[in-house]
Amino acid sequence: MILLRFLNCHLQKVFSPKNQLKSSLFLHAGLHKKTFSGICESNDTVKDQLEHYIALFRTAYIPEPESSAELITAHAMGKKMIHEVDFSTPVTKILRSRLKEMCSKRLERVPVQYILGEWDFHDLTLEMRPPVLIPRPETEELASHVLSHWDRGYHTFLDIGCGTGAISIYLLKQLPLVKAVAIDISEQACNLTQNNAVRHGVHHRLKVVHGDIMQEGTVAELCKNGPYNVIVSNPPYITTEEMKHLDTEVFKYEDHNALAGGVDGLHVINQILKIAHQLLCPGHGSLWLEVGLTQTRAIQSAIEDHPDLGLVYRNAFQDFTKRDRFAHLGVNGLRGHV
Amino acid sequence: MATFIRQCRPCWSCCKKMQESSHWCRQLVRPRPVYCFQQWKHASVLHRGNTTPCSTLTSSLSVLNRANTAWYNTLPTSASVLHGDNSAKASTLLTSFIVLYGGNRSRYSTLPSSFAEMTLKNKLFSDYVQHLVQEYEELCKQKSERQLFKSEANRLYQLEKLVDCYELILAKYGELEGLLEMVKDEGLKDMATEEVDTCKQLIQQYENDLVGLVSPDTRGPYDDYDVFLEVECGAGGKESMLFAQEILDMYERYAQLRGWEFTAQNIEKTEGIRGIRKACVGVSGQGVYRLLKYEGGVHRVKRVPATETAGRIHTSTITVAILQQPSEIDLELKPSDLEITACKSSGPGGQHVNTTDSAVRIKHIPTGLVVECQADRSQIRNKKLALAMLRSRILQRELAAQTSITTSQRKIQVGDKERSGRIRTYTFNHDTVTDHRLGKQVKGVADFLSGGQALDEMIQDLQTEAQLESLQIKLQEFQAMKSSETSKKLKKS
Numbered sequence A: 001m002i003l004l005r006f007l008n009c010h011l012q013k014v015f016s017p018k019n020q021l022k023s024s025l026f027l028h029a030g031l032h033k034k035t036f037s038g039i040c041e042s043n044d045t046v047k048d049q050l051e052h053y054i055a056l057f058r059t060a061y062i063p064e065p066e067s068s069a070e071l072i073t074a075h076a077m078g079k080k081m082i083h084e085v086d087f088s089t090p091v092t093k094i095l096r097s098r099l100k101e102m103c104s105k106r107l108e109r110v111p112v113q114y115i116l117g118e119w120d121f122h123d124l125t126l127e128m129r130p131p132v133l134i135p136r137p138e139t140e141e142l143a144s145h146v147l148s149h150w151d152r153g154y155h156t157f158l159d160i161g162c163g164t165g166a167i168s169i170y171l172l173k174q175l176p177l178v179k180a181v182a183i184d185i186s187e188q189a190c191n192l193t194q195n196n197a198v199r200h201g202v203h204h205r206l207k208v209v210h211g212d213i214m215q216e217g218t219v220a221e222l223c224k225n226g227p228y229n230v231i232v233s234n235p236p237y238i239t240t241e242e243m244k245h246l247d248t249e250v251f252k253y254e255d256h257n258a259l260a261g262g263v264d265g266l267h268v269i270n271q272i273l274k275i276a277h278q279l280l281c282p283g284h285g286s287l288w289l290e291v292g293l294t295q296t297r298a299i300q301s302a303i304e305d306h307p308d309l310g311l312v313y314r315n316a317f318q319d320f321t322k323r324d325r326f327a328h329l330g331v332n333g334l335r336g337h338v
Numbered sequence B: 001m002a003t004f005i006r007q008c009r010p011c012w013s014c015c016k017k018m019q020e021s022s023h024w025c026r027q028l029v030r031p032r033p034v035y036c037f038q039q040w041k042h043a044s045v046l047h048r049g050n051t052t053p054c055s056t057l058t059s060s061l062s063v064l065n066r067a068n069t070a071w072y073n074t075l076p077t078s079a080s081v082l083h084g085d086n087s088a089k090a091s092t093l094l095t096s097f098i099v100l101y102g103g104n105r106s107r108y109s110t111l112p113s114s115f116a117e118m119t120l121k122n123k124l125f126s127d128y129v130q131h132l133v134q135e136y137e138e139l140c141k142q143k144s145e146r147q148l149f150k151s152e153a154n155r156l157y158q159l160e161k162l163v164d165c166y167e168l169i170l171a172k173y174g175e176l177e178g179l180l181e182m183v184k185d186e187g188l189k190d191m192a193t194e195e196v197d198t199c200k201q202l203i204q205q206y207e208n209d210l211v212g213l214v215s216p217d218t219r220g221p222y223d224d225y226d227v228f229l230e231v232e233c234g235a236g237g238k239e240s241m242l243f244a245q246e247i248l249d250m251y252e253r254y255a256q257l258r259g260w261e262f263t264a265q266n267i268e269k270t271e272g273i274r275g276i277r278k279a280c281v282g283v284s285g286q287g288v289y290r291l292l293k294y295e296g297g298v299h300r301v302k303r304v305p306a307t308e309t310a311g312r313i314h315t316s317t318i319t320v321a322i323l324q325q326p327s328e329i330d331l332e333l334k335p336s337d338l339e340i341t342a343c344k345s346s347g348p349g350g351q352h353v354n355t356t357d358s359a360v361r362i363k364h365i366p367t368g369l370v371v372e373c374q375a376d377r378s379q380i381r382n383k384k385l386a387l388a389m390l391r392s393r394i395l396q397r398e399l400a401a402q403t404s405i406t407t408s409q410r411k412i413q414v415g416d417k418e419r420s421g422r423i424r425t426y427t428f429n430h431d432t433v434t435d436h437r438l439g440k441q442v443k444g445v446a447d448f449l450s451g452g453q454a455l456d457e458m459i460q461d462l463q464t465e466a467q468l469e470s471l472q473i474k475l476q477e478f479q480a481m482k483s484s485e486t487s488k489k490l491k492k493s
Helices: A002-014 A025-031 A046-059 A066-077 A092-108 A112-116 A139-149 A166-174 A187-199 A218-226 A248-253 A265-278 A297-304 B003-008 B016-031 B033-047 B052-067 B070-082 B087-102 B125-146 B149-184 B187-215 B235-260 B286-293 B381-400 B403-410 B445-449 B452-493
Strands: A120-123 A124-128 A156-160 A179-184 A206-210 A230-233 A286-290 A311-318 A324-331 B225-235 B261-269 B277-285 B295-301 B314-325 B339-344 B360-364 B370-374 B422-427 B432-435 B439-441
Touching: A046 A066, A046 A092, A066 A092, A066 A112, A092 A112, A112 A120, A120 A139, A120 A166, A124 A187, A139 A166, A139 A230, A139 A324, A139 B381, A156 A166, A166 A179, A166 A206, A166 B187, A179 A187, A179 A218, A187 A206, A218 A265, A230 A265, A265 A286, A265 A297, A265 A311, A265 A324, A265 B295, A297 A311, A297 A324, A311 B016, B125 B149, B125 B187, B125 B261, B125 B452, B149 B187, B187 B452, B225 B235, B225 B286, B225 B381, B235 B261, B235 B277, B235 B286, B235 B295, B235 B314, B235 B445, B235 B452, B261 B370, B277 B286, B277 B381, B286 B314, B286 B452, B314 B381, B339 B381, B360 B381, B370 B381, B422 B445, B432 B445, B432 B452, B439 B452, B445 B452
Parallel strands: A156 A179, A156 A230, A179 A206, A230 A286, B295 B422
Antiparallel strands: A120 A124, A286 A324, A311 A324, B225 B277, B225 B314, B261 B277, B295 B314, B339 B360, B360 B370, B422 B432, B432 B439
């Protein structure tokens, strides 16, 4: 209901002249019903529109109101960032309606990336489509770590839970002689990865598999394509308890299959650890995981407690907040390939 | 003999052959100086890729040999000069002849103020060149005795070209002297005058080449670096911000013209008008720093601003800074020295939150420098850009500390924020752009601001001026060295 009210008021404001924008929202909506006749003759500039939406988002308690409004405005003008936009441009009818449409989605807490339909991962622009998980800045770091530890002799990798395909496509772009397999439980994610791979011209080197790594059949299929030099994964790692406190953007719009990692958040991670030694090249394969803040320690102890996993814990890497975020594991040389 | 000479034509663009032939020349000079001279002539003509005057010269030479005995007197001298046997003789020859040909020499005994005055007629310059020739001979002697160090070998290679060019000029002067003698002869006057003109032209050309060779290398170690170009508004409020935008546009178009990449890093726009408070853009491409390094400083504008209602002329300023971008290898930053703040710094991070604010702020703890970047949607890209900016700032700081006395004396300075004064004024009501370092004025402010040819010419002029200045500094140093030497000698005696 509250949401509806905001939406309503915002619709009216779009059609109101610019000099009254600064007046209080509700008061304004009530006072100027006359001007809201459908035909708009105001000489708004992009800047006025931007300020209007920032104010609107702020009153509606939308997270990151400035950044949201700026990105939407820039996108509507065919640019990426707000600093590329000329603020003094007058607003055309088409632009106005595009802004209105996109901002009304934002008022429903749709993540900006889904509204724009695209987002950047390193220097790539990838298509984003709900409910496929939007790559986070941490995942960019994960991809960088994998790349900086890439051995010249490596020629293949596996991406478990590829989502938008960000990690795979970035690595394939950077490593032109490498082939990869990407797997996701969600069919939508698989399609999106395929689309993005085509968009960046790496689809010839990327095989997208739709399947669940909990199933033995899927693991067998992956084995058939393997063994892999590297496994990289950004698995779901949020605990059931933490799932309750997620932001609306994440909870309502993103795929829970890509987020929820069971009671301890390690459900999928444990399965990856279990199958890793079958998939990795014996002797020198390595496994990269992005995990929750306390989970690197859990992984370390799991590996130390279960030598039968055939893995060794190499080290943890920190994210930009200087907290342990990435786990780097290797194949135990003592145990042969099964 | 003649056929042998023809086979052995030295090529001036190729040093090796030159050396062979000069060695060969040494043996030949005494018995048959004419052939030798002819060979030089061939060489000079061939060098220019012009074969037509060759035959005329040869024919005129044979006439000359019969007609004018003066040739025989001058030739051995010039020949001996040519292979650097006797620099004292060279000096006398030049002095006597150049005075004859070039007129008042004393006028040029002071420091030359332009490239046009940088000729052998200028005593200081010719002394300096001879000093270099001596150095060359010294090195040659060393070479025959022992293995040269790498730096010495490089120096020798540099000087070799210079000495070649110098010898060529001396030969030409010798030729000119003969030709001038010939002009006095009625029968040969017409042909000789023509030859004198070509000869003078060639001398002019070679002198230019020589100046180029003598000039110290102005290529700095950072010339091929990419740069950050910073434009910041200064005195003059909104007018200054408007002008800052115009200057930024000018450089953007210039970058387009040059085929450089021009990427906005951080632009603080002014509200309401099309102006900027501060902008930082990355410019990358070939020779970016070399061409832009003299653009840094205070740019001043005089005009009736668009914001002015009473029609008064305002004077406002903006600052441009050109900062080199060192690569990761050139300047390494320790992760422990960096304090990186991103929007998503607190909370669980990762999959838990979805942010769109990708701004990154980095503080370099040892220096306290802070950079921010919000140029891209990808946070990691912003971080990379911010680190590049930080490296650039740190390098700038180090360079400022290193600045030596010689550079602080210079009129044309490499621009950064702290040191540069007012460099250029754009006067709209007179429609002129004045560069204060060159003292040069060009018409057409709008054309200049379009970042096209007018700006390019100005930039090229600055390059030349900077080269001249560095040569002048060399000459001054040489002068000081010489005067101190003479004073020492005086004291001893």
